[in-house]
Amino acid sequence: MILRGIQGEMRQSYAFVARNFNLVKRYWGWEVVWMAYSIADSLAVTFIGAGVGEITGQTQIDTNFMITYLLIGTLVWRFLSSIFHNISEMIAWERWEGTIEYTFMAPVRRFNQMIGQTFFAILYSLIFTVILGVTVATFFDLDLSDADLLSALILLLVGSLSFVGIGMVASILPLLYPERGAQMTNIVQAFFLLVSGIYYPVTVLPEWLQVLSKISPATYVLEGMRAALLPETAKSDPLTYVVPLLIMGLVMLPLGIHLFQRAERYTKRTGKLKRNG
């Protein structure tokens, strides 16, 4: 009886995983375009590192270090923003397709839904980022022999939990604002890009922005990743960054679900769920 119950709940989570992979398969054209765009974008950023010597006229600059520094930034950013996108757009997407009432009517706990969405988002984003990273890396001659890849992976996975939570909070926007909500989530993303030290150390930011960078989980993922992959400059052991990330994840996930459920109730009171019919 209990076992059957658990099986049923797992099927619910799996429903979202299977559905999302089916959507990827059916919209494969978009995936190709998005991959091409991401490759071009990541290359453009990484070539800045290759050109720093020439730009500044200084010959002492460790170009390889700069390239790796920027490459870590662009790949981690692609990964985290992909997680964020996948979660935050789930509502906007279902509104667009018109399936939202059917998903909300089904006897599914938002927790189970989130498990499924998270599993998909992490798996999809990992595959995407690996393809992207391998492709971009072929353009450069990189030496990662000292890199601590295991710590890097752990940091990435723990860091993604907070972004699932943040994504859930952001997905409320399209729930509350059927027309503009989806664009508003882009502002949230731009904010993280600015304060998290993706392409520069956060210390170059004005002080009031540095305060904000302390509450962005991406800051810790990036510092940890750089400690793991560029060990010669590491200030501390990469795994020390796991602790703040775990704490943020443990706060953001339940908070995300809680706020989402409140927003869901609000839409059911005000009739904002449906658009037509």
Next chain:
Amino acid sequence: MMEASSTHQQPALIVNDVVKRFNVASIPWWKRLRPDHQNGHSSDDQAANGSGSSLKAKRGKEIITAVDHVSFTVQPREIFGVLGPNGSGKSTLIRLLSTLLIPDEGTVTVFGLDVVKHEMQVKRLINRVSVEASFFKKLSAQENLLYGARLYGLSGKVADQKARDILKRLGLRENSYTEPMEEMSRGMQQKVAITRAFLTEPTVLLLDEPNTGLDPRSKMEVQTFVRELRDVHNATILITTHDMYEADTICDRVAIMHDGKIVAMDTPAALKQQVKRNGHEPTLEDVFMTLTGEALIEKEADAADLEPEKV
């Protein structure tokens, strides 16, 4: 018709004095400041113009009472029809029953479970077919249906077999099953929508104009299916339709809604009796015309002494 066991059974649905209001697009404040809108502005806290008692202006917001103090009870295994003109509140009523809207006043219970307090249990008992098919357009019928069925805890394998059987009976070509939904006609999509609901064998099935866009044969097949769900699976069915003939043939009882209120409720035969006039044998369409038309005239008559709030 009722079995002995059903005497101590509780009703399938109890809708008790339910009200649902919506705020609709307000006149923006900068427009209300313009002199030509002063009239609209000053009608605050008064019953609005002749367009109906359900419209009230309040700080530029218009409030529509989509469902207005509605009460009824549906017994297990009953097929209950809800008829009414466009905008009379039928779909809103169905959304209230399917936990997609929370009532402003009153209560709705499904087999004794309150739709707000016991939301999850109620969700397990119900399913709904709506006018618009609502699918992931690029996904196939199969992918859409398995997604839907898994949300209700069904295994993909079981759901797949059931879906094929139901769609075959509804006359959907086998090869359409794996094609993207956007390549299907309106009626074909509706058949998949009906399958999505039937798959989960709901105890209470809510059908909101399920036959929109279906050809006559498919319509009959859906009706047969609905009866079968009742007869074999003991399902209770609430259906809205604009097809009076359909309502007459499959419904045990019918409620007629107008302007958010139920204006009549009885068996189709009794309703027809009610409007019977000099010899001519009335149809359910006559009932509809008379009841929703008369209500309109009555309302205009007492629009003059209309009070904004009724306690």
